[in-house]
Structure formats: C-alpha cells, structure tokens
Amino acid sequence: MTSGSEDEKREAERRRIEAARPFLVTCLVTGAVMQTLDATIANVALPYMQGGLSASAEQITWVLTSYLIAAAVMTAPVGWIAGRIGRKNFYIISLAGFAVASTLCGASQTLEQLVLWRIVQGLFGAAMSPLAQAMIIDLYPPEKRLHALGIYGTAIMLGPIAGPTLGGFLTDALNWRWVFYINVPFSLAAALGLFLFPSKGIRDSMAKFDWMGFAYLGIGIGSLQLMLDRGTTQGWFGSNEIIIEAIICGTSLYLFMVHILTAQKPLIPPSLWADVNFVAGIVGFFLIAMFTMASSAALPPYLQTLSGYSVLLTGIVLSPRGIGVMLTMQFVTHFASRIGYQTFLFVGVLLCAWTAWTMAHWTPDVSAATVAVVSTIQGVSMGLLFGPVNAMAFVTLKAELRTDAAAAMNLARNLGGGIGVALSTAVLAHSLQVSHASLMVHVTPFNRSLYEGYAGLMWNPAFPATAGTLHRLIERQAHIIAYSDDFLYLTCVASFMLVIMVLRKRGTGPAPKDVGHEPVEVA
Numbered sequence: 001m002t003s004g005s006e007d008e009k010r011e012a013e014r015r016r017i018e019a020a021r022p023f024l025v026t027c028l029v030t031g032a033v034m035q036t037l038d039a040t041i042a043n044v045a046l047p048y049m050q051g052g053l054s055a056s057a058e059q060i061t062w063v064l065t066s067y068l069i070a071a072a073v074m075t076a077p078v079g080w081i082a083g084r085i086g087r088k089n090f091y092i093i094s095l096a097g098f099a100v101a102s103t104l105c106g107a108s109q110t111l112e113q114l115v116l117w118r119i120v121q122g123l124f125g126a127a128m129s130p131l132a133q134a135m136i137i138d139l140y141p142p143e144k145r146l147h148a149l150g151i152y153g154t155a156i157m158l159g160p161i162a163g164p165t166l167g168g169f170l171t172d173a174l175n176w177r178w179v180f181y182i183n184v185p186f187s188l189a190a191a192l193g194l195f196l197f198p199s200k201g202i203r204d205s206m207a208k209f210d211w212m213g214f215a216y217l218g219i220g221i222g223s224l225q226l227m228l229d230r231g232t233t234q235g236w237f238g239s240n241e242i243i244i245e246a247i248i249c250g251t252s253l254y255l256f257m258v259h260i261l262t263a264q265k266p267l268i269p270p271s272l273w274a275d276v277n278f279v280a281g282i283v284g285f286f287l288i289a290m291f292t293m294a295s296s297a298a299l300p301p302y303l304q305t306l307s308g309y310s311v312l313l314t315g316i317v318l319s320p321r322g323i324g325v326m327l328t329m330q331f332v333t334h335f336a337s338r339i340g341y342q343t344f345l346f347v348g349v350l351l352c353a354w355t356a357w358t359m360a361h362w363t364p365d366v367s368a369a370t371v372a373v374v375s376t377i378q379g380v381s382m383g384l385l386f387g388p389v390n391a392m393a394f395v396t397l398k399a400e401l402r403t404d405a406a407a408a409m410n411l412a413r414n415l416g417g418g419i420g421v422a423l424s425t426a427v428l429a430h431s432l433q434v435s436h437a438s439l440m441v442h443v444t445p446f447n448r449s450l451y452e453g454y455a456g457l458m459w460n461p462a463f464p465a466t467a468g469t470l471h472r473l474i475e476r477q478a479h480i481i482a483y484s485d486d487f488l489y490l491t492c493v494a495s496f497m498l499v500i501m502v503l504r505k506r507g508t509g510p511a512p513k514d515v516g517h518e519p520v521e522v523a
Helices: 002-037 046-053 062-075 078-085 087-106 111-125 128-138 142-173 183-196 211-234 240-262 270-274 276-306 311-318 320-339 341-360 368-394 399-440 453-459 464-496 499-503
Strands: none
Touching: 002 087, 002 128, 002 142, 002 183, 046 062, 046 111, 062 111, 062 211, 062 399, 078 087, 078 128, 078 399, 087 111, 087 128, 087 183, 128 142, 128 399, 142 276, 142 311, 142 320, 142 368, 211 240, 211 399, 270 276, 270 399, 276 311, 276 341, 276 368, 276 399, 276 464, 276 499, 311 320, 311 368, 320 368, 341 368, 341 464, 368 399, 399 464
C-alpha cells in the first residue's frame, strides 16, 4: 500500500516537472543568454563610452577585460556554492545580482565606477551558464538530453554572436548605457519565474572549498589577462611589467596544476581529466570560444571603419550568423544519431576555416550580400560544432561530476574568449605596425612617381596637404593588410579545432547507467 502511494507521488512529481519544463527552461536560458551577451554587447559602444567617460583607448578596454576576468575566476567555485545553498537559490541570487550590477554599470559616471560594476557583474554572471546547463540537462531524461543541449547550445552561442549587433542598435537608437540596462527586465523576470516554482533543494552543507586552488587560479588568470591586454602597448617582453605578469601567471598556474594533483579535494576534480571525451570537449569549447569572440570583436570595426557601414547596417549583415546557428542546432539535434558526431565536426571545422579564409581576402568594398552569406555559413559551422562538442564532453561523465564539468567548460569558454580577443588584437596591432613600416619604405625622395606628373599633384609629400592625403592612404592600406592577417589568424584557430577529432574517443554511446532516467528536480 505504501509502495503504491510512493509511486503515485513520484508520478505526480514527474508530471509536475514535465508540465513546468518549458517555463523553467525559458527562465534558465534567459540567464545564460544575458551572461554570454554581456561578453560582447559593449564592443561597438566602446568609442561612445570613451568619450562619455573621458578615458583613453587603452583604459576603455578594461570595460571588456574586467568582465571576462571576473567571470572566469568566479566560475571555479560554482559547484561548491551550489552545493551549499542549492542550485536554484544560487541561480536566483546570481540573476538578481546581475540585474543590480547592470543598473549600476549603466548609471556609472566615471571609468572607475564602470570597471568596478563590470567586475561585480562578471562575478554574479559567472554562475548562470554552468548552472543553466546542468539544470537543463537534469530536467530531461537521457534520450532527450541531446535536444536539451541543443537548446542550451543555441542560447550560449547566440549571446556572443548577437552582442555586437544588439549593442550597436541600442547605442545608435538610445545611448551606450542601454547596453547594460537591457539586462535588467529579463534578469529580474527570470529570477521571479524560478522563485515561483517550488522545489526541494538538495544541498551539501558539509562540502569544503579549495581556497588555495581558487587563489592560484584567480591570480594566474588575472595576470594572464593583464599580460595579454597590455602586451601590445607595453612592448611585450621588453617591458618589466609584462615580464612580472608572465612570471606570476606561469608560477600560479603551475602551482594550481600541482595542487589539483596533490590535494585531497581540489577545486576541479582530477577525475574529470581522466575522461577522454571531456578533455576533447573542453579543448574544442576553448577553441570555439576563441574563434567566436575574436571574430565578433574584429568584424564590426572592420565594416564600420574601412567599409563605411553604419552601425545599423553592420548589425543587419552580421545577424544571419545567429540564424545559421539556430537552424543548424536543430538539424544536428534531429540527425546526430543517424549521421554521427564525426561528420558534423569535420564539416563544421572546414566551413569555419573557410569563412575566416574568405574574410582574409575581403577588400573594403565587400558587398553587404557577401558579408551576410559568409556570416550565415559561419553560423552554420558554429552550429555544427557546438552541439557535438558539448554533448561529447558530457556523454560519459557521471552524474555527480556534471556541475563541476559545466563550470570547467564555462571557465574554458571565458578563457578562450578573452585569450582569443587579446591575441586577435595583438596580431592586428603588430601587423598594422609592420604593414605601415613596409609601405612607408616607398615614400622616399627616390620614388619619382610621387613627385612627377599628375601623381605629384596628389602625393608629393613635400606639400602639407598632399602629405596628409598620402598618410591617410597609407594608414588605410595598412589597416586592410592588418585585418587580412588577423582573419588568417582566425583561420589557424579554426584549423586547430581538428584536434578534438584526434582526442575524441570513438564509439561512445549514451550516458552511463548511473545517470538517472527520470527528470531531476530543480535544486
């Protein structure tokens, strides 16, 4: 009699969760989108912030890097905090804090205030993506988890892709402060929705946190990002500052790896790295984030400064990339079991590399139709890659490792994005200097084409007016060459994604038996 009553309760609970599943997934996905969106939404608004806050070009980049650093560092303790207070409670707190920090970012009157609140925004936002991923997976039975990952993957990829487009539109239509204000209503609505859904939080109040490992990781990531951000302006290793940051970074990350292998309960469980598929997935996720964030940061200024596109037109021609991601995610979800991951991965890498190679051969007069087509194909390539790579990382993991794995995956995403943008900026700056110097070699008194005939009337550097015109022409050509080299760098990044097919363990099937076959309560 008792057994029958328990079965009825279990069945009723299952129906309740299944009925609320679309609503819960919507709330969870909203937070994930807001968190990833804010990694890139401020990109196109930086010149406006720079003028409004009286900051230099170097200082204003802290608006981006402060958020990435804070999010990357705070990703590590997500599993521990979720165990202490419950995943649902932690998610609600993160959403509320993110909304408050976004409001304060928009209201900032000085650069110092904006950077401070961006750090707070990154700290609260760091947990939303890994928590959403783990909770969405647990809401679905094993046979539907690839579909769940497709939903999550679409959201996580649309954030950095749509960020520059939405940021440009809000800045053009209103002002730069609205790139932060836009987070507030969506974050609060998602928090309220989760709060109204009752759940039985499963907590582990006895869990201990690895503060030593956290300190090593935080110092290592922070010094790495500082080194990459300031390396170009400081002359890289010709600067004592960069040398000191490199030493601190190398020492901290080395101590962190040693600590993981020797501590009893390290920050990131070593058992995660024993899973070949997880290692392949996290490497792939890192490289995808490098490519996505770097291309999202490079394309808008190229189109606006060299091609003369308006902010609105730039958003329009780049928006098909998001459409390509969404459509391909759905295709992968439905046909993965028939076609197989390997085919999707191979085609995705080829298309991704092809789009970057194509952009490397663009000229400023590239048509809007061409940009839209290439953006669509690039979105298709990302959609082909993300779902299989994400599923690959989790397919053989035990249930108790999922939250830590999701946190590690999002740590890889933040690091990949930050490193990708920093390296892309460094490649662009270095190539610009080299290209400018190589072009200036031809501006000499011995180059008679600059002084004789009709050409001399336009390019003769002996006259101030023509010298200015010649300088602007050289600057423009140097920028064209530099962006071409930058897109070639992205081609190399895309090609490196082939490593995931080398690392991937073939013949992996569904999730292991210890992963429950019933929807799990949102805790």
